[in-house]
Amino acid sequence: MPLHKEKSRLDVPLNQRDYLKSHPKSPTINRVFELSLTYIQRADEAHKRGQKVYYGGGVYDSPILHANDAFPCVYNELGRLAGDDSVALAEEHFQIPNETCSMVKATMGELLRRKNSFKGLIAYCSLCEPYNTAFEVLKEEGYDVYSVDLPYRAAGVNDARFESLVDFSEKELTGLAEWIGGGRVDEERLAEEIRRTNLIHAKVRRLLDLQVANPDYIGTLETMFIWNGANHHYGAPEEYEDILDQLIAELEEVSAIERKIDRVPIVWCGGRGQEFGIYKLLDDLGGYISKWTMAGRLLRDYDESLPPLRAIAYNNVLGMGGPGGAKDQIPFLEQSLEDTKSRGIIFYGYFGCSFTSVNFEVIKNHFAHKGTPSLVLDGSFQIGDPSGQNVTRLKAFMEMVTNG
Amino acid sequence: MTEQNKEAGTQKRAGYFCIYTPIEVIAAAGATPIRLFKGGDSIVVNSGEVYTRSYFCQFAQYSVGAFREDDPLYRSIDKIYHFNTCDQMKKGVEAIGEFFDVPYKMLCLPRERNRDASRQFMQREVEFFRKDVEELTGNPVTDEGLREQIRKYNQARQWVKRLSELRKQDVPPLTGGEFLDIVKAFYYLPVETSLKYFEEFYSHIAAEKASGERPIRLMISGGIIADGDRRLIDLIEKELGARIVVEDHCTGLRPFYYPIPEDKPPLQALSDGYLDTAPCARMKPLEERLDFSQKLADEYRIDAIIYVSLKFCSCYSISKNSFTKRFHGLEIPVLDISADYSENDLGQLRTRIGAFFELIRKGDSHAAA
Secondary structure (H helix, E strand, C coil): CCHHHHCCHHHCCCCHHHHHHCCCCCHHHHHHHHHHHCHHHHHHHHHHHCCCEEEECCCCCHHHHHHCCCEEEEHHHHCCCCCHHHHHHHHHHHCCCCCCCHHHHHHHHHHHHCCCCCCEEEEECCCCHHHHHHHHHHHHCCCCEEEECCCCCCCCCCHHHHHHHHHHHHHHHHHHHHHHCCCCCCHHHHHHHHHHHHHHHHHHHHHHHHHHHCCCCCCHHHHHHHHHCCCCHHHCHHHHHHHHHHHHHHHHHHHCCCCCCCCEEEEEEECCCCCCHHHHHHHHCCEEEEEEHHHHHHCCCCCCCCCHHHHHHHHHHHCCCCCCCHHHHHHHHHHHHHHHCCCEEEEEEECCCHHHHHHHHHHHHHHHHCCCCEEEEEECCCCCCCCHHHHHHHHHHHHHHHCC | CHHHHHHHCCCCEEEECCCCCCHHHHHHCCCEEEECCECCCHHHHHHHHCCCCCCCCHHHHHHHHHHHCCCHHHHCCCEEEEECCCHHHHHHHHHHHHHHCCCEEEECCCCECCCHHHHHHHHHHHHHHHHHHHHHHCCCCCHHHHHHHHHHHHHHHHHHHHHHHHHHCCCCCCCHHHHHHHHHHHHHCCHHHHHHHHHHHHHHHHHCCCCCCCCCEEEEEECCCCECCCHHHHHHHHHCCCEEEEEECCCCCHHHCCCCCCCCCHHHHHHHHHHCCCCCCCCECHHHHHHHHHHHHHHCCCCEEEEEEECCCHHHHHCHHHHHHHHHHCCCCEEEEEECCCCCCHHHHHHHHHHHHHHHHCCCCCCCC
């Protein structure tokens, strides 16, 4: 019996930890949750043991940090801890206006609380304006911050100009690697980390394919937790890889039994919300995410034939570092819709996030002309219930796509 | 070539929003650079919001809305060049390109302006910019042509700065509102015309002897004060009797403070010169921006600062606390105003600014109404 018919998870208390621990099917999934839920705590412990802990984006900095035996921790996982009180703390301490994106405020509040729990902060420029300024303000508060400037890859940038962007990005990443490595970069070790990341990426991709074929076995939120760790591995690469192996084995076993999928496939475009109730609701409404566009970017393999920092720079410019013009995302989405026979697209961004907003409008406009239904949701970063507005809109959208 | 084009009405017009666009390149190609910095009308803002979101600053929304509303100046533009400053303007330009079929070129502006890698990268971006402008106009941009434009624009910047310096007098002969008109002339007129105008205006105004009581001397700091967004300035100067003697924002004195170097190869001069311009809050490190604000405050012997940030402008709103702390440390009062283009907060602003001025008159250095 499909999970959504077996038991409505709307009955589960809306507390992320309880919700995650209540998952009934895969024992391995609980290990993923455990890894995620203890991530920040393990970072704090690593710091106490004397390991260098850095907060960063958790993607392109991760191989660099692993290669330096540092512990990579990520801002978006701070959202797992953050509630309204973190936001209020940031607003009060830094006098940040309330209209600022909740992700930035929640992060700043949590970083303020944990000032003595890490060595440094890695600030990526270009992706998000509130963060850019927030890190400058944190510098003034005495935090050790290294800014990595990222070039913006606008639509249509190619050839010589693309290479120029990569050159710049490589220099910026070299600066970061030297900052972390105390002035030196161990290229051999870095190349090793890149190879390991590529292997892990391949496993995550395999797992995502298996999950899409078995959406009743592993739900949407659980899936997000799995691929979330594809680059930072929740600070525990061996454990994370072992979990992936076990999950693949589990899903391959499940796949051997033929089942009919009566869920509605939807493509997810944009950010990963911490307001986990959205994913829970999507499952309860009989949907599932057939493709995550961000996962496509985050699971791009590094080119092992290149010097490692150059390889990271390429992925950086192609991926999150320069999200590119909105139009660059359209072919991927078209392919995803076709491959998965998805019935629509959900765009998800945080309220106040400018870099997703116009992209969504452009992409939505493109697909509206093709008759593909889509929904834009403005979410919030800190954990908690989705807003009533988002719940209503998601319900209406799912009803529309389910009934054709 | 340029004169012929002008006569035939075929001279290309290149629009830009932010001051980090090396306009000398556009002019050297025989095109007209036009800064698109109108704002202040909430109806146009609403029109632009359709393609952005409610949480975009109203200048970005206005900029998109002006194309939707067929503003003749905006619609006369052949191509937009955007050196990527803040994310909202970057996305605003992409929306304009996508929804109104306006050609645009997005170029990168490094944030870490003091790094060698940033300097080299910026120079490559200026080179790509030059090639694109050549393609737009069909005219070559030579080093000699660039040198000539750098000289001309430096002269114009110098005149604007000299005109501003007249406001260092106890009783300034120029209001803040009048100074913004001078700035408008720089951005809207051909440089040859504005040079002539600035020179004449300077000789006229410098000869005048201003008299009267020393007014409260204010610096306006923060984000953009758009062309058309005068209600705050009128309130301060016309209604409440204070005088804006210097602007620390991108439509006031700030972009005119430093010239482009004339002793370097032109592309390097432009990339270095624009990176070294008095910084916007988007640039790093933030401390350099605060240092520049302090420098202006010292030079113009201000009594107080009104810090204006447009709602949803992350650069200026998130950094305002650092700004306020810096100036309170110097015992200079700061009034923080979170603004938009609506009309309904005028009464509230009148009360707050009036109270702020009263505190200044009483000598309260930590005044913040």
